[in-house]
Amino acid sequence: MDAAAGGSAPKPGTQVVLTGDPGALEAEFLSEGLMLRGGLGATADGVVANESLRLWVRVIASGSVTRAADGRGEIRSGTMMGYLAFAHPSGDEGTLGSCSAADHTFTLGIR
Amino acid sequence: MTSRLFLCGLAVLASMPPRATAAEPLRVRTNEAFAPCVRPVLAAFARETGIAVVLDVGTPDPPLGASLVVGDDSELVRLLEGGRADVRTAADLGYLPWVQVTPPGAQVSSLASVTDARVAVLGGPAGRLARESLRGLSGDRLLVTRDATELSRATYALLPRSLAGPGEHGRADVAPLLATAAVVVGSPREADARRLLVFLQGAKARSLLSACLDAQPPASSAVGAAAPYATTVADWWIPACSLAHNGYNDPNELLGGPNAVNLGGKDNYRGLVSLGQGGWIVVDMGSTVVNGPGADVRVFQATANEEVTVYASASPTGPFTLIGLRETCGRRGLGTFSNFCEFDLAAGGLAEARYLKIEDGEIYPCLAGDTATEGADIDAVQALNFR
Numbered sequence: 001m002d003a004a005a006g007g008s009a010p011k012p013g014t015q016v017v018l019t020g021d022p023g024a025l026e027a028e029f030l031s032e033g034l035m036l037r038g039g040l041g042a043t044a045d046g047v048v049a050n051e052s053l054r055l056w057v058r059v060i061a062s063g064s065v066t067r068a069a070d071g072r073g074e075i076r077s078g079t080m081m082g083y084l085a086f087a088h089p090s091g092d093e094g095t096l097g098s099c100s101a102a103d104h105t106f107t108l109g110i111r
Numbered sequence: 112m113t114s115r116l117f118l119c120g121l122a123v124l125a126s127m128p129p130r131a132t133a134a135e136p137l138r139v140r141t142n143e144a145f146a147p148c149v150r151p152v153l154a155a156f157a158r159e160t161g162i163a164v165v166l167d168v169g170t171p172d173p174p175l176g177a178s179l180v181v182g183d184d185s186e187l188v189r190l191l192e193g194g195r196a197d198v199r200t201a202a203d204l205g206y207l208p209w210v211q212v213t214p215p216g217a218q219v220s221s222l223a224s225v226t227d228a229r230v231a232v233l234g235g236p237a238g239r240l241a242r243e244s245l246r247g248l249s250g251d252r253l254l255v256t257r258d259a260t261e262l263s264r265a266t267y268a269l270l271p272r273s274l275a276g277p278g279e280h281g282r283a284d285v286a287p288l289l290a291t292a293a294v295v296v297g298s299p300r301e302a303d304a305r306r307l308l309v310f311l312q313g314a315k316a317r318s319l320l321s322a323c324l325d326a327q328p329p330a331s332s333a334v335g336a337a338a339p340y341a342t343t344v345a346d347w348w349i350p351a352c353s354l355a356h357n358g359y360n361d362p363n364e365l366l367g368g369p370n371a372v373n374l375g376g377k378d379n380y381r382g383l384v385s386l387g388q389g390g391w392i393v394v395d396m397g398s399t400v401v402n403g404p405g406a407d408v409r410v411f412q413a414t415a416n417e418e419v420t421v422y423a424s425a426s427p428t429g430p431f432t433l434i435g436l437r438e439t440c441g442r443r444g445l446g447t448f449s450n451f452c453e454f455d456l457a458a459g460g461l462a463e464a465r466y467l468k469i470e471d472g473e474i475y476p477c478l479a480g481d482t483a484t485e486g487a488d489i490d491a492v493q494a495l496n497f498r
Contacts, residue, residue: 007354008351100243
């Protein structure tokens with residue numbers, strides 16, 4: 001994922017996108033101090049994860065940014081509210097399960 | 112000499128009119144659930160007009176060469192909002208309820224309690240709410256598929272009524288699918304598709320469809336004309352990416368009563384604000400919304416059933432309590448251009464609130480968007496119980 005400043009008006013934002021395919025998986029966060037909160041979404045095609053799963057995501061994600069050892073930012077413990085679905089890479093949305101909840105968790109770490 | 116004859120032959124071939132070919136049929140695309148409902152109507156249309164019609168079964172988006180699509184709201188959002196299907200032609204054909212299929216005499220109150228078999232449920236976007244209703248079942252006890260034959264053979268299943276096979280059919284607490292037809296812009300047989308659309312709304316088609324689809328359910332509880340609408344925007348945020356791409360960015364457009372209209376075609380609206388990817392608006396309702404009978408808050412949303420999340424608070428700066436997460440916002444029946452959805456303060460354990468935070472629930476990637484109305488399109492917010 002690549003992160004960059006996402007505008008300053010009406011409030012400061014941070015944009016996080018999938019490297020190489022920015023429209024396929026994108027987060028638009030509102031930045032308030034070190035807190036980020038905003039929408040994380042994939043298109044109707046979903047995105048294939050490194051784990052060979054296709055993922056559909058439509059959530060409001062939030063978390064606090066901390067500085068990793070190399071100086072980059074990361075979210076070690078974030079929460080997500082909304083919809084997640086999984087399938088095999090060529091499968092239909094949700095064939096390996098789906099879940100809507102207000103208490104999903106996530107980590108956005110450096111690699 | 113040989114060369115001249117050859118060239119002459121080429122010239123003759125080039126000047127010949129195109130060889131007459133059989134006309135391409137009118138292609139209609141609909142999902143697995145609506146196919147059994149639509150098929151007899153298409154046959155009647157073909158008999159009456161002499162126009163050959165082919166029904167393709169699958170997710171209507173993308174249309175894959177179809178000139179008319181019939182899909183649930185959840186399948187048509189991108190087609191209608193993106194302008195590939197003409198929003199002005201969108202016509203509701205009827206509602207298809209979900210049923211719980213169990214073996215005769217099994218006396219199963221809830222499919223979540225089934226332990227000796229897998230429960231089949233429709234895959235794809237149209238089945239999302241049904242799958243979510245079965246979240247008590249682990250993945251290995253679910254059979255998620257779009258194969259109509261496989262679904263109809265399932266011993267235990269949660270299905271649109273049109274796909275249910277033998278067994279007992281019980282009421283399922285899942286919002287019915289809404290069959291909506293729309294003409295695909297620039298499609299091969301657009302004129303015939305418009306003719307078919309008119310036919311679909313006529314008496315003969317309605318009669319045929321009534322064997323499969325239900326009429327519109329009654330609108331929600333009547334509300335007095337004095338029921339207040341949002342009066343002031345207290346705070347708002349729409350991502351910079353969405354502000355740059357969208358054309359309807361004024362949060363004040365949601366104040367007052369519902370007044371959104373489409374002025375003709377794609378991205379040509381008045382009276383709404385598009386929330387973009389995860390954007391939100393905090394409104395002062397001008398009075399106190401209270402937890403009363405039924406729903407307490409109604410949100411008017413203009414495009415199909417794009418999802419909306421709502422929070423409530425006593426203060427414009429929060430803390431805000433969630434009262435509805437990504438609720439599909441596509442109910443009809445109030446005579447407005449916009450559709451609507453409703454929320455109950457009790458869902459968040461609240462007795463009252465003055466401020467409501469209306470947040471986009473579609474959460475579609477901004478950079479992939481191709482319209483000026485990305486995100487939920489909010490027309491108005493109304494208090495149904497108030498003082």
